[in-house]
Amino acid sequence: xxxxxxxxxxxxxxxxxxxxxxxxxxxxxxxxxxxxxxxxxxxxxxxxxxxxxxxxxxxxxxxxxxxxxxxxxxxxxxxxxxxxxxxxxxxxxxxxxxxxxxxxxxxxxxxxxxxxxxxxxxxxxxxxxxxxxxxxxxxxxxxxxxxxxxxxxxxxxxxxxxxxxxxxxxxxxxxxxxxxxxxxxxxxxxxxxxxxxxxxxxxxxxxxxxxxxxxxxxx
Numbered sequence: 001x002x003x004x005x006x007x008x009x010x011x012x013x014x015x016x017x018x019x020x021x022x023x024x025x026x027x028x029x030x031x032x033x034x035x036x037x038x039x040x041x042x043x044x045x046x047x048x049x050x051x052x053x054x055x056x057x058x059x060x061x062x063x064x065x066x067x068x069x070x071x072x073x074x075x076x077x078x079x080x081x082x083x084x085x086x087x088x089x090x091x092x093x094x095x096x097x098x099x100x101x102x103x104x105x106x107x108x109x110x111x112x113x114x115x116x117x118x119x120x121x122x123x124x125x126x127x128x129x130x131x132x133x134x135x136x137x138x139x140x141x142x143x144x145x146x147x148x149x150x151x152x153x154x155x156x157x158x159x160x161x162x163x164x165x166x167x168x169x170x171x172x173x174x175x176x177x178x179x180x181x182x183x184x185x186x187x188x189x190x191x192x193x194x195x196x197x198x199x200x201x202x203x204x205x206x207x208x209x210x211x212x213x214x215x216x217x218x219x
Contacts, residue, residue: 103175
């Protein structure tokens with residue numbers, strides 16, 4: 001028998017978050033049905049958090065229902081264009097650069113739309129159109145509305161991780177809203193093209209949910 005508490009202590013952080021939040025909907029979980037149209041657990045079993053044999057299989061089914069009802073904290077894939085003139089891609093791959101930035105006068109993409117654990121797929125903004133690397137989001141800072149001096153100060157505070165060129169600094173420092181995204185596990189991938197026809201006039205950040213939805217094949 002495995003308790004919800006024990007599952008919530010798993011070393012897989014996304015799974016731990018899911019299971020902890022699932023505890024809040026224990027009453028609803030009692031209504032989940034198995035393929036044989038019988039309840040997987042009784043209401044009592046669910047409320048006490050006890051899993052029986054086949055827990056792994058049942059948990060997968062529970063997770064599907066959990067996400068379908070909008071309770072989950074699922075991760076998302078994003079396609080991100082990097083500044084070719086500043087050689088951002090090379091500097092991320094080398095480890096010299098550990099953070100990327102976006103900003104605007106308002107809450108523009110990706111403000112509030114990228115989270116820890118999301119995967120970013122990178123390509124240069126030089127018209128080549130090939131994804132060449134990916135990274136996992138370590139942490140995200142979505143700023144509050146700032147005065148120009150506050151914005152400049154925030155960029156200066158993180159410049160060691162951002163490694164912005166003078167041109168980039170002038171572009172981003174001073175924006176009312178900033179998004180600072182720390183990265184980990186940056187790695188090159190076999191280059192592939194994407195289909196961005198569904199994303200209209202979005203310019204340098206595409207929230208694609210899953211990269212397979214836009215991947216067109218290796219080049």
